[in-house]
Amino acid sequence: xxxxxxxxxxVVLVVIxxxxxxxxxxxxxxxSEEAVNSAWSQVENQLQxxxxxxxxxxxxxxxxxxHEEEIFTEVARAREKLFGAGSLSEMADADRELSGALSRxxxxxxxxxxxxxxxxxRQLSDELxxxxxxxxxxxxxxxxxxxxxxxxIRRFPTVIIAGIFGFEKKDYFxxxxxxxxxxxxxx
Amino acid sequence: MIGMGKIIRKxxxxxxxxxxxxxxLLANTGIACAEPVPARPFENIYVFDxxxxxxxxxxxxxxxIAELLEEKSKAQLIVVTINDLAQMEIEDYxxxxxxxxxxxxxxxxxxxxxxxxxxxxxxxxxxxxxIEVGYGLEGAINDGKAGAILDTYALPAFELGxxxxxxxxxxxxxxxxxxxEYGLDLEDENFAHLKDYPVEDEEVSLLALLxxxxxxxxxxxxxxxxGGPRGYHRGPFTGTFFGSGHSRGGGFxxxxxxxxxxxx
Numbered sequence: 513x514x515x516x517x518x519x520x521x522x523v524v525l526v527v528i529x530x531x532x533x534x535x536x537x538x539x540x541x542x543x544s545e546e547a548v549n550s551a552w553s554q555v556e557n558q559l560q561x562x563x564x565x566x567x568x569x570x571x572x573x574x575x576x577x578x579h580e581e582e583i584f585t586e587v588a589r590a591r592e593k594l595f596g597a598g599s600l601s602e603m604a605d606a607d608r609e610l611s612g613a614l615s616r617x618x619x620x621x622x623x624x625x626x627x628x629x630x631x632x633x634r635q636l637s638d639e640l641x642x643x644x645x646x647x648x649x650x651x652x653x654x655x656x657x658x659x660x661x662x663x664x665i666r667r668f669p670t671v672i673i674a675g676i677f678g679f680e681k682k683d684y685f686x687x688x689x690x691x692x693x694x695x696x697x698x699x
Numbered sequence: 700m701i702g703m704g705k706i707i708r709k710x711x712x713x714x715x716x717x718x719x720x721x722x723x724l725l726a727n728t729g730i731a732c733a734e735p736v737p738a739r740p741f742e743n744i745y746v747f748d749x750x751x752x753x754x755x756x757x758x759x760x761x762x763x764i765a766e767l768l769e770e771k772s773k774a775q776l777i778v779v780t781i782n783d784l785a786q787m788e789i790e791d792y793x794x795x796x797x798x799x800x801x802x803x804x805x806x807x808x809x810x811x812x813x814x815x816x817x818x819x820x821x822x823x824x825x826x827x828x829x830i831e832v833g834y835g836l837e838g839a840i841n842d843g844k845a846g847a848i849l850d851t852y853a854l855p856a857f858e859l860g861x862x863x864x865x866x867x868x869x870x871x872x873x874x875x876x877x878x879x880e881y882g883l884d885l886e887d888e889n890f891a892h893l894k895d896y897p898v899e900d901e902e903v904s905l906l907a908l909l910x911x912x913x914x915x916x917x918x919x920x921x922x923x924x925x926g927g928p929r930g931y932h933r934g935p936f937t938g939t940f941f942g943s944g945h946s947r948g949g950g951f952x953x954x955x956x957x958x959x960x961x962x963x
Contacts, residue, residue, distance in 0.1 A: 553921050554957070561914040634850070635843035638961045639911065642842030645790045649958035 537673040544661045548682055551654040555685060558647045559594070559607065565643060566591060566614070569636045573617060576627035580620055586613045600683045611644060651685050658682045735785035736796040743775070743951050750780040750817035757867040764874050767889050772881040774809040774836065775802050775952060778870055783818040784826060789962050792816075793831040802833065803954025809835035810954040811873055815866055820857060828853050828866075829962040830873065837915055837959050839880035840873060845961035848872050852896070854963060872896040918957075 570584060590610035597603035618637050621628040628634075662681055665674035673679075737749065745765035746758050753761075765776045777800070784792050793814045803810020810833035819826035830845040840848075852872055856865030875893040878885060885894050 550921070554918070557914055557918045557921065558957075561911060561918075564911060564914060631847075634846060638842045638846030642845075642959050642961060645794075645958040645960075648790075649794060649956075 533669070534673060537670050538677060541661075541664060541670060541674060541677070541679050544657075544664050545679065548654070548657045548661050551650065551657040552685075554650040555647070555654050558643060558650050562610075562614075562640070562643045562647065563591065563594075565636065565640055569614075569617065569640060572630065572633050572636055573620070573627065576624050576630070576633075577620060583613070583617050583620060587617055589613075600685055604685050607647070611647075614640060614644075655684050655686070658684055735787065736792060736799055737779075737781070739800045739951065741950070743777070745775075745777055747777070747779045750782045750815070752780045752815060752817060752820075752862045753778070753866055754863040757863045761867060761870050764871070764890075764893070768874060768877060768883075771883055772809070772877070773804040773807060773952065774811070774877050774881065775804070775954065776811045776813075776870065776874055776877065777802050778813045778815070778866060780815040780817060780866070782816075784816050789814065789816060789819075789826040789829045790958065793829045793960070793962075794956060794958055797831050797833070797956045801951045801953035801955070803835065803952050805953035807835040808833040808954040808956070809877075810952070810956065811836055811840070811877065812956075813866065813870055813873065815862070820862060823857075825963065827857060827963055828869070829960060830869070831956055831958075831960040833954050833956045834919065834959070835954070836877060836880065839876050840960075841911070842959060842961050844876070845959075846963075848876075849961060849963045868896065 566587065570587060573580070574584065587610070590606065590613045594603065594606035594610050597606045618640065621633065621637070664670050665679050665681065737747070740747065745762045746753065748758060761778060768774050768776060779796065781792075787795075793812055796814065797810065797812050801810075802812055812829075812831040814829045814831065816826055816828070820828070828849060830840070830849065832840050832842075832845060848869060852868040853865045856862070856868060871893055875885070875890075875896050878890055878893060883890060885891065
């Protein structure tokens with residue numbers, strides 16, 4: 513009789529411990545996944561911010577250097593590519609291309625002293641440089657969040673909970689090297 | 700034989716203890732090595748002239764204004780001069796320092812860092828100076844304005860070799876903008892001389908900047924809602940280690956930045 517009671521007590525205790533274990537791990541995973549999502553929304557915000565800057569920038573440069581058509585097409589093409597990107601790695605590649613195209617667009621100011629001196633252009637290129645820097649920052653934050661999340665779902669014992677509730681590995685937002693370069697003109 | 704077993708067991712215990720201690724030490728040095736920026740000072744004295752570029756009088760003046768601003772608005776304006784960038788880009792260096800120190804209020808993220816790099820300054824090339832603006836002050840000083848401040852106040856003085864004046868003037872204009880943002884009265888005798896530093900009017904029309912403003916607003920709303928980058932992105936130093944967030948007089952607030960600002 514006594515030993516039966518003790519048996520039940522042990523079972524109850526084990527169940528409680530297990531439940532606490534599952535809950536805390538599950539909640540930790542949810543928090544970690546949310547951190548990844550929120551970091552991603554920052555990346556998207558900053559990418560959008562750059563998209564919004566492009567028309568102004570292009571039209572300002574066109575005002576002084578209308579015949580540099582090659583670079584304008586290049587920017588437009590990279591912009592379209594980013595819009596149409598499906599996967600994260602496609603997006604990262606398109607992002608790098610657009611960064612490169614925009615930095616070349618800014619750099620042609622070296623050949624047009626009037627453009628370089630234009631207050632509007634300077635302001636826009638500061639906005640662009642700032643936005644590129646924000647993109648780099650938010651990308652780094654996102655990748656750090658993904659790293660901590662991915663580590664968590666592979667680590668014991670959370671790996672069990674992740675398996676049961678279907679938490680999946682997330683992709684990094686990585687382009688090839690040189691992606692984070694800030695386009696800059698030394699004024 | 701029993702004695703042997705005891706001794707071995709004892710040694711295993713000591714070994715484990717040593718391993719644990721080593722592990723903790725190594726883990727800590729690992730973090731320390733990854734941070735080339737100066738360690739977070741325990742006391743916030745607003746002007747940290749590590750490279751010795753600033754005159755005493757200018758230093759006092761900036762410190763006074765910074766103190767007043769923090770008192771009235773919780774905004775933290777910090778000036779740091781360094782000898783070199785430790786092979787980093789000035790943008791990355793500023794970001795790292797800003798976040799490690801936790802400049803600005805934790806909730807408002809209203810910090811501003813003026814970082815001056817002596818090496819580039821003397822060689823007169825890019826990477827001389829950066830204004831890094833926390834999320835909460837991006838409305839007061841957007842990237843374009845940050846660039847204009849540097850063009851108008853920092854670079855001309857730097858060209859003449861008057862580094863201290865360039866830094867002071869840059870600081871004063873930024874302070875004036877922040878004071879304006881918080882509706883602090885420039886007629887107040889404490890702030891009166893900030894009026895000597897007008898910022899050029901925006902040449903870009905507000906309409907052209909509308910999309911940027913909208914994105915910034917959405918951005919600010921999302922971080923407020925999710926509590927995203929504030930709580931999450933700060934390095935291991937802020938928050939947990941130093942217990943920021945508790946208001947401690949004379950310390951840093953634990954604010955963060957998303958990389959806004961401008962460099963020259």
